[in-house]
Amino acid sequence: MDASTPASTRVLATPELLELILLPLLSQLRDPLEREDPRSPKTRQNATVLLSLLALRATNRTFSALLTTTSPRLRRALFLAPAHPQPAAGAPTPPLLNPIAQTTFPAYHFRFWHLAPEASGNRYCAYLIVSRDDLRAYRAVVARGPKVLDRMLLAQPPAVALEARIWDERDETREYLGRTAELADPRIESREGLTVGEVHRRVGEMFDRHADVVAIKLTTV
Secondary structure, three states, X not given: OOOOOOHHXXXXXXXXXXXXXXXXXXHHOOOOOOOOOOOOHHHHHHHHHHHHHHHHHHOOHHHHHHHHHXXXXXXXXXXXXXXXXXXXXXXXXXXXXXXXXXXXXXXXXXXXXXXXXXXXXXXXXXXEEEEHHXXXXXXXXXXXXXXXXXXXXXXXXXXXXXXXXXXXXXXXXXXXXXXXXXXXXXXXXXXXXXXXXHHHHHHHHHHHHOOOOXXXXXXXX
């Protein structure tokens, strides 16, 4: 840029300065309760803040690169890079569930178990339920929108493993000959952290393998 370039243009083209402008927007995020309801106004507000930040990617390449590639702090806030805070003494700190995933797909009921951490080995457990219809809806959302949702982590710190099991309302007093009783290869894992896209890809494979299964419940382990 030459000297005739407006100062505002130079600022917005400088990643370090642009980051300083965008980081204060994260102050609009509200700390969720220990077991925040995914339908709560607080969850919706946090999702709106993050979606507004992601929308800035359309401004220009500098904005897009900063939000999705070059700024570790913004990427962690947007669930695009893992956050690994130092463990504190005392009671465990609940992870942050991805509010965009919670509000975009409310039918998943993506939330924490209503159990004390002590009941699960002093760990917080979360779950989500995905049906075949939900999977089709997810694919439609990704097909018509930005692919960034696929790359977002489910939680911060990242969830690294989920256990899948069949979730339905079949009458257990009746006999279903040949029905699927257990899922083959029910564990979904990633050392770097499970993304929304990877979870849906694996769930899709389970549905393809087990044609009679209509819904799958995934629980953090």
